[in-house]
Amino acid sequence: MIDHVRTSTRPGAGDALRAGRDDDVPVRVRGVTRRFDATVALDDVTLDVHRGEIVGLLGPNGAGKTTLLSLVSGVRRPDAGTVRLFGRDPRDAVARVRLGTTPQETGLPATLRVGEIAAFVAGHYPDPMPVGELLETFGLTDLARRQTGGLSGGQKRRLAVALALAGRPDLVLLDEPTTGLDVDARHVLWDALREFHSRGVTVVVTSHYLEEIEALAERVVVVDHGLVLADGTLRDVVGRVALRRVTLSLDDDGGAPGASSGPARLDALTGVVRRDTDPATGRHVLLTPDADALVRELVTAGVPFHDLEVRSASLEEAFLSLTREEVAA
Numbered sequence: 305m306i307d308h309v310r311t312s313t314r315p316g317a318g319d320a321l322r323a324g325r326d327d328d329v330p331v332r333v334r335g336v337t338r339r340f341d342a343t344v345a346l347d348d349v350t351l352d353v354h355r356g357e358i359v360g361l362l363g364p365n366g367a368g369k370t371t372l373l374s375l376v377s378g379v380r381r382p383d384a385g386t387v388r389l390f391g392r393d394p395r396d397a398v399a400r401v402r403l404g405t406t407p408q409e410t411g412l413p414a415t416l417r418v419g420e421i422a423a424f425v426a427g428h429y430p431d432p433m434p435v436g437e438l439l440e441t442f443g444l445t446d447l448a449r450r451q452t453g454g455l456s457g458g459q460k461r462r463l464a465v466a467l468a469l470a471g472r473p474d475l476v477l478l479d480e481p482t483t484g485l486d487v488d489a490r491h492v493l494w495d496a497l498r499e500f501h502s503r504g505v506t507v508v509v510t511s512h513y514l515e516e517i518e519a520l521a522e523r524v525v526v527v528d529h530g531l532v533l534a535d536g537t538l539r540d541v542v543g544r545v546a547l548r549r550v551t552l553s554l555d556d557d558g559g560a561p562g563a564s565s566g567p568a569r570l571d572a573l574t575g576v577v578r579r580d581t582d583p584a585t586g587r588h589v590l591l592t593p594d595a596d597a598l599v600r601e602l603v604t605a606g607v608p609f610h611d612l613e614v615r616s617a618s619l620e621e622a623f624l625s626l627t628r629e630e631v632a633a
């Protein structure tokens with residue numbers, strides 16, 4: 305079991321008590337913009353993470369997730385706006401000692417053994433977890449004497465996440481923690497994270513995978529093109545991004561355009577968040593939260609269609625529809 309008792313010798317503990325307000329908001333991001341040459345990786349982002357939250361940052365490749373974490377952990381600085389970690393500059397050691405991070409790429413020294421590296425990292429903190437307990441929580445006990453160079457990719461990921469928690473952080477930032485893990489390893493890791501969270505650790509986790517965010521997060525922040533597109537409870541946000549993709553051909557395509565033509569009738573359907581026409585095939589792609597209702601509506605409205613196909617929309621498609629909502633708003 306994890307003993308998460310705080311000690312008064314811990315740097316930051318006294319400050320945290322004095323600055324109770326900051327303790328309630330471990331991460332405060334205000335109007336932050338970060339560019340890489342011409343690329344705007346983050347565009348005027350404002351976001352707070354409150355104590356005890358488990359927040360999923362969801363977005364496609366290049367959305368800005370890693371950049372956001374790098375600003376919160378003090379690895380990079382914003383071009384504009386402010387970032388506060390426990391009410392302080394993220395480069396301040398008093399704030400950083402309360403933070404655990406797992407970057408996307410983990411460079412572990414190949415010749416060190418798993419137990420040695422865990423002890424080495426834990427030794428940098430004033431009140432670390434006992435190494436045996438840490439390894440056990442992450443299913444690494446049997447690998448304690450293995451050199452990290454001999455670990456599989458999935459085992460390395462698990463070790464990297466374990467190391468992020470070695471110092472009993474108050475906040476952990478995990479960048480795609482389960483990439484490359486098989487299903488069992490993923491579940492070990494999710495269970496361990498849930499256990500830490502239930503003991504009061506605030507967690508921010510990035511992912512491309514809706515499934516991962518659904519398994520872990522209570523609050524979901526959807527990021528794309530450096531913008532926060534949605535921020536809400538898991539239920540709300542998943543409801544918005546878990547779309548179905550309905551593809552069909554129209555019998556009367558190619559007729560005179562007008563309000564009664566096939567494509568215009570598709571646009572008039574309720575529950576369609578986005579319609580596209582594949583230029584190669586001429587087939588129409590409709591994104592909707594409820595495919596059954598949409599098909600019923602097509603039939604009721606007498607729209608002449610054939611070759612209907614229904615499947616889950618990709619997250620990229622869902623993000624596109626969110627982007628449109630944003631623009632419309």
Ligand SMILES: Nc1ncnc2c1ncn2[C@@H]1O[C@H](COP(=O)(O)OP(=O)(O)OP(=O)(O)O)[C@@H](O)[C@H]1O
Pocket residue numbers: 340341343344345363364365366367368369370371372408512
């Ligand atoms: N060091 C860098 N130099 C130049 N451009 C960068 C750098 N880091 C990030 N970018 C660019 O900033 C944008 C945001 O990248 P970022 O890595 O934050 O996205 P991400 O959401 O974490 O993506 P992924 O899921 O692929 O890791 C991208 O367009 C990326 O190419």
